[in-house]
Amino acid sequence: xxxxVSARPTLPDQDVRLSVDTIVFxxxxxxxxxxxxxxxxxxxxxxxxxxxxxxxxxxxLDAAAAxxxxxxxxxxxxxxxxxxxxxxxxxxxxxxxxPTPRDGRWVPMGSLGPLAFxxxxxxxxxxxxxxxxLEYSPVGFRLLPQAFTLRGVQNAYETILxxxxxxxxxxxxxxxxxxxxxxxxxxxxxxHRPARLYRFEEDKxxxxxxxxxxxxx
Amino acid sequence: xxxxVSARPTLPDQDVRLSVDTIVFxxxxxxxxxxxxxxxxxxxxxxxxxxxxxxxxxxxLDAAAAxxxxxxxxxxxxxxxxxxxxxxxxxxxxxxxxPTPRDGRWVPMGSLGPLAFxxxxxxxxxxxxxxxxLEYSPVGFRLLPQAFTLRGVQNAYETILxxxxxxxxxxxxxxxxxxxxxxxxxxxxxxHRPARLYRFEEDKxxxxxxxxxxxxx
DNA sequence: CCTACTTAGTGTAGAATCAACACTATGAAG
DNA sequence: CTTCATAGTGTTGATTCTACACTAAGTAGG
Numbered sequence: 001x002x003x004x005v006s007a008r009p010t011l012p013d014q015d016v017r018l019s020v021d022t023i024v025f026x027x028x029x030x031x032x033x034x035x036x037x038x039x040x041x042x043x044x045x046x047x048x049x050x051x052x053x054x055x056x057x058x059x060x061l062d063a064a065a066a067x068x069x070x071x072x073x074x075x076x077x078x079x080x081x082x083x084x085x086x087x088x089x090x091x092x093x094x095x096x097x098x099p100t101p102r103d104g105r106w107v108p109m110g111s112l113g114p115l116a117f118x119x120x121x122x123x124x125x126x127x128x129x130x131x132x133x134l135e136y137s138p139v140g141f142r143l144l145p146q147a148f149t150l151r152g153v154q155n156a157y158e159t160i161l162x163x164x165x166x167x168x169x170x171x172x173x174x175x176x177x178x179x180x181x182x183x184x185x186x187x188x189x190x191x192h193r194p195a196r197l198y199r200f201e202e203d204k205x206x207x208x209x210x211x212x213x214x215x216x217x
Numbered sequence: 218x219x220x221x222v223s224a225r226p227t228l229p230d231q232d233v234r235l236s237v238d239t240i241v242f243x244x245x246x247x248x249x250x251x252x253x254x255x256x257x258x259x260x261x262x263x264x265x266x267x268x269x270x271x272x273x274x275x276x277x278l279d280a281a282a283a284x285x286x287x288x289x290x291x292x293x294x295x296x297x298x299x300x301x302x303x304x305x306x307x308x309x310x311x312x313x314x315x316p317t318p319r320d321g322r323w324v325p326m327g328s329l330g331p332l333a334f335x336x337x338x339x340x341x342x343x344x345x346x347x348x349x350x351l352e353y354s355p356v357g358f359r360l361l362p363q364a365f366t367l368r369g370v371q372n373a374y375e376t377i378l379x380x381x382x383x384x385x386x387x388x389x390x391x392x393x394x395x396x397x398x399x400x401x402x403x404x405x406x407x408x409h410r411p412a413r414l415y416r417f418e419e420d421k422x423x424x425x426x427x428x429x430x431x432x433x434x
Numbered sequence: 435c436c437t438a439c440t441t442a443g444t445g446t447a448g449a450a451t452c453a454a455c456a457c458t459a460t461g462a463a464g
Numbered sequence: 465c466t467t468c469a470t471a472g473t474g475t476t477g478a479t480t481c482t483a484c485a486c487t488a489a490g491t492a493g494g
Contacts, residue, residue, distance in 0.1 A: 032325070033323040034323070034324055036321055037318075048330060072321065073318040078309045078311045092286065092295045096244060098250070099292060104252050109249045112251075150472090168454095169452080169453070190462085190470080191462045191468080193462080193469075193472090195470075195472085196472090383483070385443085385444070386481075386482070388443080389444095405490090408490080410442050410489045411441090411489090
């Protein structure tokens with residue numbers, strides 16, 4: 001299965017090798033300390049760095065992490081955990097109408113068949129990430145058209161989270177963030193009362209987190 | 218700088234190559250959909266999979282992700298974000314007394330000098346992770362001795378979070394999780410009233426998240 | 435044995451936040 | 465002008481969070 005690793009970009013061009021870095025924390029009195037080693041070689045010879053090294057062929061990442069940590073610092077038998085379980089780190093979000101892919105097909109998350117590798121687990125994980133991310137970042141709006149209705153946002157959230165949300169509570173909370181700009185035009189679809197359209201104001205979002213503001217449903 | 222990538226373990230032994238996988242989400246009506254492609258080659262030929270491919274030498278991960286997505290699905294100009302910013306995915310936690318490393322040295326998080334690569338940013342990120350993780354997982358106890366006092370836990374949390382916590386609120390909340398087992402013995406250090414010792418019960422933690430229980434200070 | 439010292443350990447009240455809930459307003463279509 | 469379907473709006477009770485101060489107990493020293 002794919003694993004999280006890192007490649008040192010400062011390596012010679014020929015063949016990329018994989019490196020694992022390990023951040024070691026310890027508490028000492030009132031301080032949180034981290035273990036650094038001095039690099040004996042270029043690049044950055046002499047600079048302090050997080051312990052890390054290259055994965056050998058046929059070696060698991062877990063094994064490599066343990067081996068390298070031992071080799072570089074002499075530490076062994078410590079609690080070691082992979083910070084992220086999976087290594088395929090890209091998520092893409094597209095706005096509707098979803099483009100028709102030249103190859104591949106769109107599959108509802110609810111009806112996945114058997115997948116290659118451990119891709120099923122990766123997808124599950126990515127969905128989890130997306131859910132968590134909804135709470136503290138504006139990723140949701142990247143899945144919506146530039147102009148959207150409040151109902152549209154709520155639908156998106158409900159779809160992603162997989163549960164219904166209270167309309168009034170949702171609107172109150174969303175609007176209280178003051179990141180949406182009401183547009184002049186309103187949506188006209190169906191023979192019903194059209195809803196107001198909004199636009200997401202990227203810049204207004206900045207600093208919300210610092211102010212302790214979150215967006216949890 | 219190191220980047221998040223994944224290695225397909227099913228590759229021939231000789232030289233490991235790097236792959237990037239991209240999960241593409243889109244909303245369609247009431248469904249969250251994901252883009253899958255059929256693998257044309259072994260391993261898992263014919264199986265559906267997340268679009269992904271190998272990074273070329275001298276190619277950045279961002280560039281590789283975009284290139285591969287385009288090549289495999291024809292999608293371009295979508296919002297692409299690296300799920301995790303850094304690729305060094307291991308964090309180790311050691312209990313006091315912190316072992317003396319054969320090489321390297323312990324550095325307080327507060328007084329880091331210049332570091333190799335982008336390790337400063339990685340450390341900052343790891344600390345963030347550790348803080349977040351405190352809230353929903355029992356990692357904190359991995360930094361403490363097997364037997365600890367409530368004050369000890371609070372000190373650890375205060376150190377990691379970098380801010381003082383209310384003693385009574387902290388104890389109430391921690392004990393309400395019912396994951397600590399009081400021990401018979403109590404701590405004897407200093408000429409003062411010794412505090413009760415507790416042990417963390419790993420198994421009691423399981424399922425706390427499901428029950429919607431979190432541990433935020 | 436008594437006193438002093440220092441940390442352990444405990445409860446409450448007011449504020450803020452969350453969750454549940456139902457009706458009126460408005461535009462389109464016929 | 466009536467019908468229909470969705471848009472849009474406040475309040476209340478429950479829960480959770482935060483701020484805050486005193487008594488209890490063990491050790492050490494006289």
